[in-house]
Amino acid sequence: MTSIRSTxxxxxxxxxxxxxxxxxxxDSAPQLSADLSARQRASREQLxxxxxxxxxxxxxxxxxxxxxxxxxxxLATLVYLGALVYRLTAFWLSLRNPEMxxxxxxxxxxxxxxxxxxxxxxxxxxxxPSVIGALIARLSELEYPVDRLDIRLLLEQDDEETIAAAVDxxxxxxxxxxxxxxxxxxxxxxxxxxxxxxxxxEYVTIYxxxxxxxxLQLRRAVVAFGRLGSSxxxxxxxxxxxxxxxxxxxxxxxxxxxxxxSFLLPGLVAQRGPLPLGGTSNHxxxxxxxxxxxWDPYNVTEDADLGIRLARRGYQTRxxxxxxxxxxxxxxxxxxxxxxxxxxxxxxxxxxxxxxxRKLLRELGWRGFIGFNLFVAGTPLLSLMNPIFWIxxxxxxxxxxxxxxxxxxxxxxxxSMMVMIAGNVSLFYSWLISARMxxxxxxxxxxxxxxxxxxxxxIAVIKAAVQLISAPSFWEKTVHGLDTTPAPxxxx
Numbered sequence: 001m002t003s004i005r006s007t008x009x010x011x012x013x014x015x016x017x018x019x020x021x022x023x024x025x026x027d028s029a030p031q032l033s034a035d036l037s038a039r040q041r042a043s044r045e046q047l048x049x050x051x052x053x054x055x056x057x058x059x060x061x062x063x064x065x066x067x068x069x070x071x072x073x074x075l076a077t078l079v080y081l082g083a084l085v086y087r088l089t090a091f092w093l094s095l096r097n098p099e100m101x102x103x104x105x106x107x108x109x110x111x112x113x114x115x116x117x118x119x120x121x122x123x124x125x126x127x128x129p130s131v132i133g134a135l136i137a138r139l140s141e142l143e144y145p146v147d148r149l150d151i152r153l154l155l156e157q158d159d160e161e162t163i164a165a166a167v168d169x170x171x172x173x174x175x176x177x178x179x180x181x182x183x184x185x186x187x188x189x190x191x192x193x194x195x196x197x198x199x200x201x202e203y204v205t206i207y208x209x210x211x212x213x214x215x216l217q218l219r220r221a222v223v224a225f226g227r228l229g230s231s232x233x234x235x236x237x238x239x240x241x242x243x244x245x246x247x248x249x250x251x252x253x254x255x256x257x258x259x260x261x262s263f264l265l266p267g268l269v270a271q272r273g274p275l276p277l278g279g280t281s282n283h284x285x286x287x288x289x290x291x292x293x294x295w296d297p298y299n300v301t302e303d304a305d306l307g308i309r310l311a312r313r314g315y316q317t318r319x320x321x322x323x324x325x326x327x328x329x330x331x332x333x334x335x336x337x338x339x340x341x342x343x344x345x346x347x348x349x350x351x352x353x354x355x356x357x358r359k360l361l362r363e364l365g366w367r368g369f370i371g372f373n374l375f376v377a378g379t380p381l382l383s384l385m386n387p388i389f390w391i392x393x394x395x396x397x398x399x400x401x402x403x404x405x406x407x408x409x410x411x412x413x414x415x416s417m418m419v420m421i422a423g424n425v426s427l428f429y430s431w432l433i434s435a436r437m438x439x440x441x442x443x444x445x446x447x448x449x450x451x452x453x454x455x456x457x458x459i460a461v462i463k464a465a466v467q468l469i470s471a472p473s474f475w476e477k478t479v480h481g482l483d484t485t486p487a488p489x490x491x492x
Contacts, residue, residue, distance in 0.1 A: 083374045094264070122205070142215055153171070205282065292310060
């Protein structure tokens with residue numbers, strides 16, 4: 001077994017001279033090529049292709065409306081089936097053999113403080129005066145030597161309340177308050193890029209304002225990076241919620257996160273598919289993050305986009321067995337705002353990376369290419385298609401309109417019926433397993449009512465589709481501090 005000291009030495013490999021020189025000069029934040037930015041909604045080729053498809057559908061609707069409708073339903077059914085099978089396969093693979101990187105407490109603590117690399121922690125926060133003091137206290141509890149920490153509180157220049165609250169909290173010398181100059185777009189990824197400009201760490205991670213990371217997480221990441229080698233550029237820690245029992249909505253959210261980080265993402269690793277990252281607790285090799293151009297300030301799920309860009313550059317992402325607790329949205333309106341932003345960002349990410357499909361196929365390989373389309377595009381599309389099929393099913397059982405019978409010839413009827421029954425039962429079962437694995441009986445009860453949550457998802461994705469056209473880079477702020485349940489191991 002590789003010794004901890006040799007692991008630490010590998011983790012502290014020197015940076016290229018050009019990189020160190022750039023840091024001394026204080027060069028600007030990393031730049032992303034325009035071709036990979038969501039600043040442009042769609043490329044010229046995508047617009048032409050979209051218009052061509054619309055023309056074909058419109059002409060078909062005029063000349064053969066029934067045949068066109070049947071064809072569209074059949075296509076939607078096949079897309080739904082493909083996305084569903086891909087997700088369920090990832091879930092099944094994780095049940096058999098979870099692709100999780102495990103570092104024991106003993107190994108994490110075995111690295112001498114003096115050989116630990118400098119670790120940069122980026123903490124973007126906006127209008128968070130009520131939680132910034134508690135956040136500083138929590139990050140002060142990280143088991144990592146203070147002189148090796150570079151914690152950068154990224155606060156907008158015009159957010160005087162949060163800046164004042166941060167100063168009043170008297171952060172230790174490992175903290176730096178970085179005032180992010182006002183500029184558009186006013187987004188989390190723009191703040192992260194600004195904070196990355198003068199970051200000192202060999203490794204970089206992000207925490208959100210309400211995050212409560214496990215104290216050993218940074219040490220675990222250092223050991224894991226050393227074990228896995230340079231091909232692994234990112235470690236995604238698991239996310240969970242400390243207020244899962246607050247109400248039914250938080251319980252659904254907690255089950256979904258348990259499924260996402262304990263089953264789906266490890267399953268994507270097993271399938272060798274690109275991983276869309278979570279928005280927090282992703283740990284990067286600093287050099288690779290800089291070379292990749294940092295985050296896209298115009299993409300509202302900059303994390304998912306960055307995960308795909310790393311995969312396109314030939315790097316791997318793995319899931320680290322370490323948990324960061326967050327606050328689950330307990331308010332429906334707040335939840336819809338947050339979820340619609342996520343869906344909008346997934347659609348943005350799909351549009352950005354399909355501007356040149358052949359290049360994407362070449363860089364990801366056929367497995368990654370299929371996985372990218374089925375997972376990144378499939379996540380919002382499944383929720384978008386659900387209401388259509390729900391309405392058609394309800395109309396059939398309520399009033400038996402002849403038009404629905406005409407829309408579903410026998411071959412399509414049985415295929416659609418199979419997808420509906422097998423798909424819903426399988427998804428329902430995966431939610432129950434995730435709730436059971438989370439270790440709470442209340443979550444199991446919530447899982448029985450999860451179809452209501454699916455309705456909320458569909459409402460959110462409809463909002464996302466509208467905003468994708470009207471306000472693609474608009475960042476709807478998630479309100480924090482609505483929880484009533486203390487995190488595990490805390491007295492608050």
